[in-house]
Amino acid sequence: MTEELAERVQRWIAGDPDPATREELHGLSDAELTDRFSGPLTFGTAGLRGPVRAGPNGMNVAVVVKTTAGIAAWLIEKGLGGSTVIVGRDARTGSEQFAFAAAETLSAQGFSVVLLPRPLPTPVVAFAVRALGAELGVQITASHNPAADNGYKVYLRGGSQLIPPSDAEIEALIAATGDAVDVPRTIVEPSGTDIAARYLDSVVALPRSTRRDIRIALTALHGVGGELATAALRGAGFRDVQVVEEQFEPDPTFPTVTFPNPEEPGAADAVLALAEEIDADIAIALDPDADRCAVGVPGPDGWRMLTGDETGALLANYLLSDSTADPLVANTIVSSQLLSALAPARGARYARTLTGFKWLVRAGDGLVYAYEEAIGHCVDPNVVRDKDGISAAVVLADLAAGLKLDRRTLLDVLDDLAVEFGVHLGSQVSRRVEDLAEIGNMMRRLRSEPPTKLAGRPVAVLDYADRDDELRTDAVEISGPGLRVIVRPSGTEPKLKAYLEVVEQVDNRDDLTRARATAGELLAELTTFAQQL
Structure with missing residues (x-):
């Protein structure tokens, strides 16, 4: 180990408020320390994300405290000191500890902190920022990353994700923050807010079909979406919802899947098996923080999962059949070109953005639907300005139920679109x-x-x-x-x-x-x- 690295490691250990991660660093080899101190976590497509481990490029209390201190300083610089901020979390390893550390850091800087009372889906935080008029929201989550990871997602006023140049401004203030151990923290009690119930009220109002008698197979993939997704579907009138029991309760080890992402090979096998066993009409798989939704359908060769682009075309076609005047739909540069042909044929405008919902929800006025190929769908932009797997599941169930009334399926609509657009x-x-x-x-x-x-x-x-x-x-x-x-x-x-x-x-x-x-x-x-x- 170089002398310079040894000094950096000792400074970090001295400034780390968590005895567990201090001890972890003491036990690492020179090669491991070189890796841990190769650079800090930076804001990517969806905020910070990395392995739960000690050091500046892992997710740990010291990194969360320093990150939050930088965010607090940024808000104060913008004249937003004392404003309302939301802090939520999923059920991953470290999420509760990190959420409390973020909330306590913000509270010590004079902000009015709404710390959500239990692990909840990421879309609930996006909804809460908008519904409560907060200036900022933080969700502790690594979405569909492997079990070893966690992350820190940031929403701005209105409930949309952080974008440049704000991310670079915050990173500069994080870098200027002193040792995490010296950052003040004030104890915060979890909020008694009914924000999850308010979120559900908005989701159950989405269906427009009069038909509800379809059978749905659902998996939460060991994440936090199971409870709210079943409540949303049943509240919207879809009573026959059966779940993959061994994947329903949150479990940060994700024991039945290698990667907890419905797009990964094998991840949706259990829900497809359940769908076939119970003769379901559709299968729905949420990712662990329930901001993504994948749908499975029965076909001539058995059950299969639709791609994000197939689902995107189905939802766009459906939502544009009953939309506002001069509607806008959007997808990303890496998503299918089909939407660019479908939109004008349905009387809508089309926008193409960079990858990530931080860009999609800012595509323009009149946005009624946005999606990206990575099974992310925003079906109600005026309520949740981010991808939302639960609301997407409800709208997909509504579409499937209406089609069943006419003895048709989602695959029939995909055939229609292929004939019309190739x-x-x-x-x-x-x-x-x-x-x-x-x-x-x-x-x-x-x-x-x-x-x-x-x-x-x-x-x-x-x-x-x-x-x-x-x-x-x-x-x-x-x-x-x-x-x-x-x-x-x-x-x-x-x-x-x-x-x-x-x-x-x-x-x-x-x-x-x-x-x-x-x-x-x-x-x-x-x-x-x-x-x-």
Whole structure:
């Protein structure tokens, strides 16, 4: 260990208010300490996120206190001292301790802190910030990350996520904060607010179909969404909701899944098995903090989960069938191009944003729906200005129930959309790395030696880093006739992601099988390319 690193470690230990993490650092090897002190956690796509461990680049009490002190200083600089702030948490390892540390730090700086009384879904915090007129909200969560992780998500006034330049301003103030042990903290009692009940009232009012007799299989994936999701569905009139019992109660170890993300292979197996066993109409899987929703459907080859883009097209088509004048819908640069064709055909405006709901909910006036391919859906932007798996589940149940009345299914609607707009078939390839520097190396290689052809078709390359508009970001788009690949680093995980899409036109309903087979062959070629990046 270098002398400089040894001094940094000792300074951190002396300034850490938590005896457990102080002791943890004392027991680490030089290599482990080099890793822990390689740099601080920074605000990514959805705030801070990282492993629960001691040191400046882990989630621990010292990092939470210093982060919150920086946020408090930022609010005071903006003339918002003494304002109301919301602090919530999920049920992950460390969430309760971190939530109390954040609330106590804010309280000591004179803020009126509403500390939510129990683990609750992330959308409830987004709702609370808006409903209570708070200036800021904090949710302790790592969403669908592996069990070892936790995080710190920030909402601004109105209930939308933190965006630049506020994130950089806060990071500068965090860096200027002294030792965590010297940051004042005042004891905060959890609030008796009925905010969860108020949230439920808004969700149960969403359905518009008169039909309710469908059977729903639901999993909470060991997260905090089970109780509110079943209450919302049943409160909206969907009485036949059956749950995956072994995944219903919150459990921070996520014992039945490798990655607690409904998109991951195998994560939704239990709910699909339940759906088949009980002859359900749809299956719904929430991620651990219930801000994402995936839906499963029965088909000719058995049950399968729809992709986020398929669900996005279904919800957009449904919500636009009964929307306000001049509505706006939005998705991200890595989501399907289908929405850009569907929107004008349904009399709506369309917007394309950078990845993340912090951008989607700011897409423009008149927003009625926004989604991203990572199973995130905002179906009620005037109430929750973020993705919300519970409200999305209720609207999907409403859609499925209305279709059942006409002896139709979600797959029938997807067929309709394919005939009208062409088969849009998408996929994603993720390259997880141990060394974050490798992500930058892969992006540099792609930029320096871009392909001129993919799947035998000529392609053009667009580097989003060269743009001078609101879509400027670290991403590269490769596109040609009927195909598109977008490559970008993940904002929340150590991954390089490639988003693939092919479009095959359809002559008529009888041509669907041929078009889907052709699209599948082309997508397989794009997948091979992405796996070799």
